[in-house]
Structure formats: C-alpha cells, structure tokens
Amino acid sequence: SQKIEQNSEALNIQEGKTATLTCNYTNYSPAYLQWYRQDPGRGPVFLLLIRENEKEKRKERLKVTFDTTLKQSLFHITASQPADSATYLCATIKAAGNKLTFGGGTRVLVKP
Amino acid sequence: EPEVTQTPSHQVTQMGQEVILRCVPISNHLYFYWYRQILGQKVEFLVSFYNNEISEKSEIFDDQFSVERPDGSNFTLKIRSTKLEDSAMYFCASRLETGEDEKLFFGSGTQLSVL
Numbered sequence: 001s002q003k004i005e006q007n008s009e010a011l012n013i014q015e016g017k018t019a020t021l022t023c024n025y026t027n028y029s030p031a032y033l034q035w036y037r038q039d040p041g042r043g044p045v046f047l048l049l050i051r052e053n054e055k056e057k058r059k060e061r062l063k064v065t066f067d068t069t070l071k072q073s074l075f076h077i078t079a080s081q082p083a084d085s086a087t088y089l090c091a092t093i094k095a096a097g098n099k100l101t102f103g104g105g106t107r108v109l110v111k112p
Numbered sequence: 113e114p115e116v117t118q119t120p121s122h123q124v125t126q127m128g129q130e131v132i133l134r135c136v137p138i139s140n141h142l143y144f145y146w147y148r149q150i151l152g153q154k155v156e157f158l159v160s161f162y163n164n165e166i167s168e169k170s171e172i173f174d175d176q177f178s179v180e181r182p183d184g185s186n187f188t189l190k191i192r193s194t195k196l197e198d199s200a201m202y203f204c205a206s207r208l209e210t211g212e213d214e215k216l217f218f219g220s221g222t223q224l225s226v227l
Contacts, residue, residue, distance in 0.1 A: 098162070105154065
C-alpha cells in the first residue's frame with residue numbers, strides 16, 4: 001500500500017536559519033505533492049503544490065523540491081521566524097485518484 | 113477569503129449514541145471530504161464526495177458512518193453508534209474542480225469526545 005513518511009522528530013531551529021523538512025513516499029507515483037501547515041487545534045492550511053514534472057517551486061520564504069527518482073520532497077523555510085512554528089504536513093494524491101493522503105507531519109519550533 | 117465552516121466546534125456524546133457533524137463547504141467547490149485526526153496522530157482520510165455520491169472511502173468509513181449533502185450547501189457526517197475510538201478531531205474539507213486548484217480548504221474541525 002502507498003506510504004508517505006515524514007520525520008516525526010521535532011525540528012528546533014534558531015530564528016533566521018533555514019529549516020529543511022523531508023517527505024518520502026513509497027509504492028506509488030503521485031501526480032503531485034502538497035505541503036500544508038497545521039497549528040494546534042486547527043485544520044491544515046495549504047502552502048504549496050508541486051507536480052511530478054516540476055523540480056522546484058517557491059513562494060516567498062518557502063521552497064519545495066520534488067525528486068521522483070528518490071521519491072522524496074524537501075520543504076525549506078528560509079529566514080525562519082518564530083511565527084513559522086507549527087507542524088508541516090506533506091500530502092500526495094495518486095495520478096488517477098481523488099484521495100489526498102497525509103504524512104504524519106514534522107513539528108518545527110523556531111526559537112528567537 | 114471564503115472558508116469552510118464546521119459546527120459544533122466541540123461535541124461530547126455517550127458511547128452508542130448517534131452524532132451528526134456539520135460542515136458548510138466553500139460555495140463554488142465541487143469536491144467534499146471528511147478527515148479525522150486522533151490526538152497526536154496523522155490526518156486520516158475518511159471519505160470523498162462528488163456529484164452527490166461517495167467517490168472514495170477508507171477502511172475506517174464502515175457501515176456506522178454516512179455522509180449527506182442534503183440541501184446544496186451543508187455537508188454532514190453521521191456516526192450511527194459512536195465508540196470510544198471514534199474520539200478525534202473531525203475535519204471537513206472542500207476543493208474546486210481539478211486543475212490548478214487541487215488544494216484542499218479545511219475547516220477548523222469538530223472535536224468529538226465519546227465517553
């Protein structure tokens with residue numbers, strides 16, 4: 001069955017540094033991969049989408065890469081700020097599917 | 113910005129009781145979803161709904177669960193006979209037709225506690 005995995009260990013980072021999160025998937029080839037932010041007690045909020053034929057996508061201080069050979073996506077937060085502290089979720093959908101499957105999320109804590 | 117609204121924000125019920133969780137998706141969206149998240153665990157897919165019928169469902173979504181879009185604006189999740197393990201945060205989500213707008217918009221969730 002399809003699996004999508006993120007590093008469950010929290011990432012503690014100093015303000016101003018770059019946070020890098022990893023998302024790995026196995027047993028399928030997603031049409032695209034999405035990243036969401038989730039704050040405690042709240043629903044996920046969409047951040048970025050990257051398609052299988054794209055290598056990199058940027059939005060303000062966020063950058064996502066997608067390596068279909070490694071079956072991996074990297075999510076970068078540059079010049080991190082305490083307000084970036086949250087859990088970040090990756091999610092994928094199969095080429096012919098409708099269901100968005102989430103990874104377990106990585107919690108990021110940016111210290112001032 | 114338009115948003116998905118869910119009610120109630122908290123629901124406490126006794127085991128064996130029926131609950132209905134309500135959602136108002138974004139008005140021009142066509143795909144509707146229910147997800148749940150048990151405390152400390154991942155966001156899990158339950159069901160997707162399109163064109164007035166279920167398009168996909170997970171193993172979690174058994175005969176105790178049902179969904180309805182009764183009036184063109186509301187989207188409901190019913191659990192017929194709640195179990196302790198149904199305690200979780202339930203999120204409704206919606207999205208526009210396929211294409212550039214594949215992103216999901218989530219509501220703030222209903223925290224369901226089964227006692």
